[in-house]
Amino acid sequence: MSTFEIRYLLFSGYTSMLSIKDIVPAALNNITTQFILLDKGKVATEGQSKTCLALVADESAAVHFQFWGEECDLFKPGDIIRLTNGIFSYNRNHLLLRAGKRGSIEKVGEFTMTYVETPNISEMRWVPDANNSKKYVQEAVISPYSRIFPPML
Amino acid sequence: MASKLLQLAPHEAENHLELSLRQAFQLLEPKLRPPFPLKILTSDECPDLTRAILYGALTETHLAKTHIKHLHATVSDGYVLFVNLLARIVNELYDKLAETAKTQVLWAAGEMVDVSAVGFSGLLVSLLRQIVGGDFGSGNLWLCFEMVSLFLGKWDCLLEEDPLILTSALYNFLRLLADHCRATVDSRLDALKRLEIEFCVKMLREQFGLCLKFGRDLIRLLQDLVHVPEFRAIWRDLVSNPREFGVAGFLDVAQIYSMRTSSRYFSLRLTPEAETQLRFMLTHVKFGNQKRHQTWFASKFFCSPERETLIVDIVRFICCAHYPPREIIHSNTIPRWAVIGWLLKSCRKNYVEANAKLALFYDWLFFDERVDKVKNIEPALSLMVHSIPHYIELTHALLEFLFLLVDNYDMEQKDMIANRVSSSFTLLINQGLSRNLENLTSGEIIPPPLKEKLRCFLSDTRVGTAQEIQPSKTLGHLIPMEVGTALPEEHLTDV
Missing domain, CATH: 1.25.10 (Leucine-rich Repeat Variant)
Structure with missing residues (x-):
């Protein structure tokens, strides 16, 4: 690796990409990952802002994602999206991945990504770890696939 | 002041190719203004200067001619890098290019044909591939018009430098013509169709030996155009008067059937x-x-x-x-x-x-x-x-x-x-x-x-x-x- 590339890695805010299957619920804005947008629901209003629920996935797992504000209209199914400093937590009883106030999303490509629709980590029951109450672990599968966005057959 | 090379949508990630060109331009901008130093560049400096010139030529419309002169004065690789970067821009970013940048790309491609730059055919192929069949939007028809004009305008030069590129253009325009002829009457299309017909007929009538190189799909495409009078006449000669094409040994349309089209x-x-x-x-x-x-x-x-x-x-x-x-x-x-x-x-x-x-x-x-x-x-x-x-x-x-x-x-x-x-x-x-x-x-x-x-x-x-x-x-x-x-x-x- 050239010194230039090392410098790039050190100073470009490079953080390692998480696989969706390795994401756990937490009140932290520290999730950086990349996924393909599979399906979008209707745009709704939450307080002052528009929101839109979506199904996203990578090669390891799927998850429900919440678009916020202008994001709702700027992405379409098939887009490959990079999430930086996102958060995976409960929002009105739904377990959702989103950029949140401190995170961001950007479109990095289209189409050329494979994915799985099961497991879906939003469709799992998570409980605090017996040994470490701050950490969540999977307790049970509520549904193997998204109940909101069923697979396309 | 340079305009933008790309028109990105909000939330679209920065593009590495554009970034590398823009950074080179920003770094070397003072050196891009005449009078140019007479110093001979080292092999390390050349690629960055080429990137900077390319970015300048595509974004500073009013200085584009100066940038190309600068390129002619400093080039030492037969324009390989310049042409390859331009082809990459076309392949990877054409849809995202700002309108002025698209015009500049077409102009720069013409310049590269004029100097017989190494690899110019690849660049022309990249541009041909950006024309979308059945897209009657003004941007797409503009590109089609520019390309067919380029092939007609630089005919002699192309025929001498790389005749096979003309067969690629023929394949393209025969295929596009079929779409354009099916469209409902549209005056915007008439001028374009006339040029496309002129190019294809010129190829078939004057360079039939070259046309044969593309194999049996020539017939498949021609059959889609038999309702166009110029092509009906060609078809008639193919069937009943093959000697009309003046190619020694060509006596029968079946000879074309026997040639597999190159992939x-x-x-x-x-x-x-x-x-x-x-x-x-x-x-x-x-x-x-x-x-x-x-x-x-x-x-x-x-x-x-x-x-x-x-x-x-x-x-x-x-x-x-x-x-x-x-x-x-x-x-x-x-x-x-x-x-x-x-x-x-x-x-x-x-x-x-x-x-x-x-x-x-x-x-x-x-x-x-x-x-x-x-x-x-x-x-x-x-x-x-x-x-x-x-x-x-x-x-x-x-x-x-x-x-x-x-x-x-x-x-x-x-x-x-x-x-x-x-x-x-x-x-x-x-x-x-x-x-x-x-x-x-x-x-x-x-x-x-x-x-x-x-x-x-x-x-x-x-x-x-x-x-x-x-x-x-x-x-x-x-x-x-x-x-x-x-x-x-x-x-x-x-x-």
């Missing part, structure tokens, strides 16, 4: 993006899990009814230019025949569907083991065989269409075509591909007349009895460069 032509009518996505589908997407990818592909590339003709180009591309490696064939990746089945089902217009089926069977009609590839005829048979259990009506429709082609495609050559179709069947059976198809002739799943015809084609006795044409001896010098005897390892032995 490099089939990607010309797909944008690089469509090719990337299609190849991704055929190498990464699992069979049974393809629905979403297919939906995205269709909504991007066949979004309007006029753009459906792309299906014909894709079918031909899959048959003749995309050969999955053995490990993909044996994996659970979606096979070529399944993608073709989906494409045929996606046709909403009858003439598109008929042309797509013709594209699928085209090499069957003229198959010659000495020049053709089994891989090119395999998808049609696999589609028929795999459709038997659940989509038998598709198998029927395909068989009926094939027999219709045998009887009607070219009445003068009916025996030859019947013979070639029969040998296609025989060859595929010998490769173990069509055991199920043979069951069709014994069971009750297809109507008796169809069964009788199929039985006739499947019987080996036909092969070798019909008269053979022997074109390669007299016309050897005209056969496309890529053509050669199909090697045994190229054959699909197991699917």
